Amino acid sequence: MVGMTITEKILARAAGKDRVSAGDVVFANVDKVMVHDVSGPGVMMVLRELERKGKSIKVWDPDRVWIAEDHFVPAVDKIAAENIVTLESLSKRFGIKKHFRYGMGQYGICHTLSHEEALVLPGEVYVGGDSHTNTTGALGCFATGMGHTDIAYVLMHGRIWFKVPETLLFKLEGKIPEYIMAKDIILKIIGDNGTDVANYKAMQFSGSAVKEMPMDERFTLTNMTTEAGAKNGIIEPDEKTIAYIRERTDAPFKVIKGDEDAEYEEVFTYEVDRLEPIVAKPYSPANISYARELSNVEIDKAYIGSCTGAKYTDLLEAARILKGKRSKVRLEVLPASQSIYIRALKDGLINIFLEAGAVIGPPTCGACCGAHMGVLAKDEVCISTTNRNFPGRMGHVESKTYLASPKVVAASAVTGKITDPRDIS
Amino acid sequence: MLLRGRVHKYAKDNIDTDVIIPGPYLKIMDPNELAKHAMEGLDREFVKKVKKGDFILAGSNFGCGSSREHAPIALSYAGIKAVLALSFARIFYRNAVDGAYLLPIEVDEKAYNEINDGDELEIDIDSNTIKDISTNKVYKMKPFPSLIKEIIDAGGLFNYTPRG
Numbered sequence: 001m002v003g004m005t006i007t008e009k010i011l012a013r014a015a016g017k018d019r020v021s022a023g024d025v026v027f028a029n030v031d032k033v034m035v036h037d038v039s040g041p042g043v044m045m046v047l048r049e050l051e052r053k054g055k056s057i058k059v060w061d062p063d064r065v066w067i068a069e070d071h072f073v074p075a076v077d078k079i080a081a082e083n084i085v086t087l088e089s090l091s092k093r094f095g096i097k098k099h100f101r102y103g104m105g106q107y108g109i110c111h112t113l114s115h116e117e118a119l120v121l122p123g124e125v126y127v128g129g130d131s132h133t134n135t136t137g138a139l140g141c142f143a144t145g146m147g148h149t150d151i152a153y154v155l156m157h158g159r160i161w162f163k164v165p166e167t168l169l170f171k172l173e174g175k176i177p178e179y180i181m182a183k184d185i186i187l188k189i190i191g192d193n194g195t196d197v198a199n200y201k202a203m204q205f206s207g208s209a210v211k212e213m214p215m216d217e218r219f220t221l222t223n224m225t226t227e228a229g230a231k232n233g234i235i236e237p238d239e240k241t242i243a244y245i246r247e248r249t250d251a252p253f254k255v256i257k258g259d260e261d262a263e264y265e266e267v268f269t270y271e272v273d274r275l276e277p278i279v280a281k282p283y284s285p286a287n288i289s290y291a292r293e294l295s296n297v298e299i300d301k302a303y304i305g306s307c308t309g310a311k312y313t314d315l316l317e318a319a320r321i322l323k324g325k326r327s328k329v330r331l332e333v334l335p336a337s338q339s340i341y342i343r344a345l346k347d348g349l350i351n352i353f354l355e356a357g358a359v360i361g362p363p364t365c366g367a368c369c370g371a372h373m374g375v376l377a378k379d380e381v382c383i384s385t386t387n388r389n390f391p392g393r394m395g396h397v398e399s400k401t402y403l404a405s406p407k408v409v410a411a412s413a414v415t416g417k418i419t420d421p422r423d424i425s
Numbered sequence: 426m427l428l429r430g431r432v433h434k435y436a437k438d439n440i441d442t443d444v445i446i447p448g449p450y451l452k453i454m455d456p457n458e459l460a461k462h463a464m465e466g467l468d469r470e471f472v473k474k475v476k477k478g479d480f481i482l483a484g485s486n487f488g489c490g491s492s493r494e495h496a497p498i499a500l501s502y503a504g505i506k507a508v509l510a511l512s513f514a515r516i517f518y519r520n521a522v523d524g525a526y527l528l529p530i531e532v533d534e535k536a537y538n539e540i541n542d543g544d545e546l547e548i549d550i551d552s553n554t555i556k557d558i559s560t561n562k563v564y565k566m567k568p569f570p571s572l573i574k575e576i577i578d579a580g581g582l583f584n585y586t587p588r589g
Contacts, residue, residue, distance in 0.1 A: 025570070025572045027587050038451045038452075038493065039492070039494075041454050042454060042494055042495075045454055046583075050583065071451065072451075072452055076452075077452070079452040079453065080452050083452060083454075129492060130491075130492055131490065131491045131492040131516055133492075145492040145516055146492060146516065146519060146520075147492050147493070147494035147497075147516060147519065147520035147523070147524065148494045149494060149520065149523050149524040149581070149582060149583070150519060150520070150523050150582065152583075153523070153582050153583060160582075161572060161582075161587075163570075195439055195486065195489060196438075196439070196485060196486040196489070196512065196514075199486060199512065199514065199515060200515045229486065229489060229514060229515070231515055284439065369448040369451070369491075370443075370447065370448040370449055371448055371449065371451075388441075388443070388490065390441045390443040390444065390466075390490060391443065391444055391466055391467075392443055392444065392447050392448075392466045393443045393448065397444075397447075397466050
């Protein structure tokens with residue numbers, strides 16, 4: 001009998017079974033749940049409808065649930081403001097204490113909070129009402145996104161059905177060149193293999209390059225597994241993972257790792273030593289070119305934000321390039337959380353951005369999903385640290401978004417054209 | 426279960442949730458309001474021509490992108506009863522079934538290539554057949570996995586009682 005992958009082991013544990021195999025459908029217990037200002041109102045609508053039909057409504061375990069305000073905050077209009085009020089009614093009515101409110105201390109993009117606040121722990125099953133919930137899997141947990149009906153079901157029952165995914169293993173080997181970030185690597189993987197290579201599957205990352213990466217970079221890998229169609233992205237915990245968690249919480253957890261003889265559907269090996277900076281052109285994260293091949297593309301705007309590209313390490317790498325320089329185009333920086341914002345301020349990064357000419361926005365999903373904070377006009381061209389560049393994603397359906405690492409975005413801001421970070425002095 | 430309606434064919438892969446219902450509308454929870462913007466990023470004429478009970482036919486990875494349940498809701502309230510595609514993105518598929526908005530039906534290349542925009546179809550999900558009334562051809566659809574079929578028959582996840 002072959003061994004199990006980390007994903008299979010976590011789901012087996014949560015389903016109360018000795019073993020599960022890819023393809024099995026199981027009802028599994030959920031350890032943590034997240035809703036935000038887009039999925040929360042939907043959850044509330046489902047619960048109110050059940051109540052109207054005479055069902056008694058309660059949350060199975062309010063301490064396992066947390067609420068983020070991130071997409072349309074600070075409230076962009078009356079509807080967004082009503083949605084925030086709905087979140088208040090959700091947390092008050094069901095006694096959910098972990099509610100991260102904007103303007104009241106720590107808050108930010110849900111996926112960033114999930115790890116910054118150690119709200120999810122290694123070995124857990126975590127579901128969130130957002131597709132980039134996959135991000136948190138870099139902690140060695142099973143993390144996946146769902147819609148609001150599924151999330152409402154989990155809130156009521158504490159469990160839900162999962163089809164155990166096959167696992168694709170991506171071995172990233174070699175030393176990461178200093179101009180390369182995790183964003184380049186994941187764009188390369190998606191570009192080589194397509195936006196549906198991992199549909200319904202787990203994408204697991206291992207290898208010497210992953211070991212070398214700080215946690216912030218690992219979250220970029222798992223974050224963008226969503227763009228390859230993956231059900232979850234996952235990295236087995238190591239000493240960096242455990243140190244990251246221990247800096248944030250004393251809560252107990254059990255590290256789960258895959259068996260030596262675990263079965264992977266396919267193994268992909270990438271040598272990162274010779275990788276060059278990569279950009280995904282409109283209108284797909286798989287539509288990749290080398291940054292140097294696009295050096296004649298003029299941009300109107302550079303955007304540093306989102307759960308993918310506004311963690312502390314992202315801001316730090318962008319600031320290193322922008323230090324003492326002016327941006328030739330509109331430059332927007334939106335730290336992914338309040339705590340990252342404070343740290344970037346104390347460490348002088350915010351000052352570097354301001355002196356480069358940037359506007360600093362509050363932590364929010366903002367223009368990444370075309371919500372607010374600098375959405376794009378028709379034909380406008382933006383280079384962005386975010387995760388998607390579908391038509392209309394960041395604004396007008398005929399605007400153009402190029403996806404890149406924070407280093408490439410910062411270098412491009414300096415020249416006003418898409419620029420490889422090696423090509424600026 | 427027998428469904429009958431007309432096909433709106435979009436011969437494209439990777440039709441994503443940003444074109445099915447663009448991001449700025451995610452604030453909206455009123456399904457009828459969402460329906461007014463269905464497929465807005467791809468085809469502004471869609472909401473004018475769609476009729477209750479119609480189908481969409483598309484390529485692979487339909488509904489990729491975000492977890493927004495607004496996507497199947499907008500299509501469902503615009504009138505769409507089923508989306509026929511070569512394959513689906515997983516969250517769209519879950520949302521469509523668990524929320525009982527519409528049926529995500531996987532078809533093969535032959536059906537995808539031969540069924541035309543505007544054709545009248547009759548779909549029998551118990552015998553897994555798709556009859557193209559306009560061309561008088563019959564195609565097989567991929568049967569739903571047993572749990573999915575049980576959730577569909579129950580009328581969504583909240584009406585389904587897990588076994589064991």
